[in-house]
Amino acid sequence: xxxxxxxxxxSLKSLNIVYPLSLRVCNSSVISVRWRKPRWIPxxxxxxxxxxxxxxxxxxxxxxxxQKYANYRTQMKAIRxxxxxxxxxxxxxxxxxxxxxxxxxxxAEVRLSIEVNAQWNQESANIREARxxxxxxxxxxxxxxxxxxxxxxxxxxxxxxxxxxxNNIKFSEKFITQENMDEEIEKVLDSRKDFNFPINxxxxxxxxxxxxxxxxxxxxxxx
Amino acid sequence: MTITRFIGRESHFRxxxxxxxxxxxxxxxxxxxxxxxxxxxRYPEKSFYRLTKVVPNFTDTDLxxxxxxxxKVFRGDNCGVREINSGxxxxxxxxxxxxxxxxxxxxxxxKRSPTIVPKYADYPPLLGEWLQMDYRRTGLPxxxxxxxxxxxxxxxxxxxxxE
Numbered sequence: 001x002x003x004x005x006x007x008x009x010x011s012l013k014s015l016n017i018v019y020p021l022s023l024r025v026c027n028s029s030v031i032s033v034r035w036r037k038p039r040w041i042p043x044x045x046x047x048x049x050x051x052x053x054x055x056x057x058x059x060x061x062x063x064x065x066x067q068k069y070a071n072y073r074t075q076m077k078a079i080r081x082x083x084x085x086x087x088x089x090x091x092x093x094x095x096x097x098x099x100x101x102x103x104x105x106x107x108a109e110v111r112l113s114i115e116v117n118a119q120w121n122q123e124s125a126n127i128r129e130a131r132x133x134x135x136x137x138x139x140x141x142x143x144x145x146x147x148x149x150x151x152x153x154x155x156x157x158x159x160x161x162x163x164x165x166x167n168n169i170k171f172s173e174k175f176i177t178q179e180n181m182d183e184e185i186e187k188v189l190d191s192r193k194d195f196n197f198p199i200n201x202x203x204x205x206x207x208x209x210x211x212x213x214x215x216x217x218x219x220x221x222x223x
Numbered sequence: 224m225t226i227t228r229f230i231g232r233e234s235h236f237r238x239x240x241x242x243x244x245x246x247x248x249x250x251x252x253x254x255x256x257x258x259x260x261x262x263x264x265r266y267p268e269k270s271f272y273r274l275t276k277v278v279p280n281f282t283d284t285d286l287x288x289x290x291x292x293x294x295k296v297f298r299g300d301n302c303g304v305r306e307i308n309s310g311x312x313x314x315x316x317x318x319x320x321x322x323x324x325x326x327x328x329x330x331x332x333x334k335r336s337p338t339i340v341p342k343y344a345d346y347p348p349l350l351g352e353w354l355q356m357d358y359r360r361t362g363l364p365x366x367x368x369x370x371x372x373x374x375x376x377x378x379x380x381x382x383x384x385x386e
Contacts, residue, residue, distance in 0.1 A: 051232055075344050078373045 236260065241310035242279035242289040244317050251277040256323050257293075260314035268298040269333045271318070271326070275304055287311040296327075299334035302379050340383045343370035 094102075176184050198206045237260055245252040252274045262270035272293035280288035291307040318326050346354065351369075358365050375383050 049228070049230055051230075074340075074373055074375070075371070078344065078371050079347065079350070081374060082371060 235264075236313040238314045238316050240285075240287050240313055241291055241307065241315045242277065242286040244315055245274065245277040245289075245291070246279050246281075246286060248317075251279065252317075253277070255320075256318040256327060258316050258318060259309070259312065260316065261309075261312070262297075266298050266335070268335045269326075269329065270295075270297050270299075272296070272307060273327075277310075296329070297379060299329055300379070300382070335382070338383045340373065340375055340385050342373060342385045343368060344373055346371050 200206060241257065244257060248255060253276065254274065256271055256273050258271040272295055274291065274293040276293075277291045278289050279286060282288075289310060291310045292304055293307055295302040295305045295307075345351070346369075355365070355369075373385070375381070375385055377383075
């Protein structure tokens, strides 16, 4: 708070403004120590019987000041009474005006203003409705495009799934069932499988006896 | 030996209450002249009361309560018989019978001269300017004199004369 006051003082100083006394005494070196003590702590021993001597007054100056203050109060009272009189007169005039023509005229004005207001409302409503219609059309168009795209996507998905199902159905013909189990067992037992063969780095099978060495490739005559 | 020491601010009041004085007098001081220290301190002119009726309240042990009436002479002007409202103040003083005649004699010096106060004052600058503009706007003639009328309260304490 104090720092804020000081800041204002400084800013006022820079503007060369005559600022009030209350601001002038507000600087950081003046710190209020009021309410430092709790109420139940008694007065200090040294200040127990201390009574401040009343500030001496210059009699002549005091008289002059009192006179000035009385004059000031008289003038203020006069101004206040002038204002009250002024306001009362205004009120009275207003009342009389209302009685004679004021209310009729005012009502006519109100009616006119209501009409104008309704007209403005209609205009703005027209604009609003046109805008809303355009917006609705646009959004409907966008929705149709989106729906179409979604439909296509769905159809694609369904077709893919259908193809997978078909494949599975086709594959299921080769399944071993209860009926053809013996046949299949016989078939497996009859057939021979030999997994003793080499493969290259790519996992391709190299047939036995057909592998060609580098020397053979180089010695081969051109076809 | 006990030492008495007064503490606190010095009092303005030196004396007794009106009822304290009156209760010691015959007929509660009817017809006697009393005055206050406050009158003496505040005004150069003479002010006093000639008591007509005093009714002290004896239920109050400090004798600060009661009712009193008297013929009031305030700053040299006779205000007639009035009720005294400041009987409880402790600054009343009784004028002795021998001194009464001399004390109550009112010379030309003891009467206060009326303060002369102007009837009108200038408007505050901005208000005056604004009013002039307003009159010009409405087309009404300026009132004469174009000044603020002062109201002076008139009572027995304020005898100002407007010129």
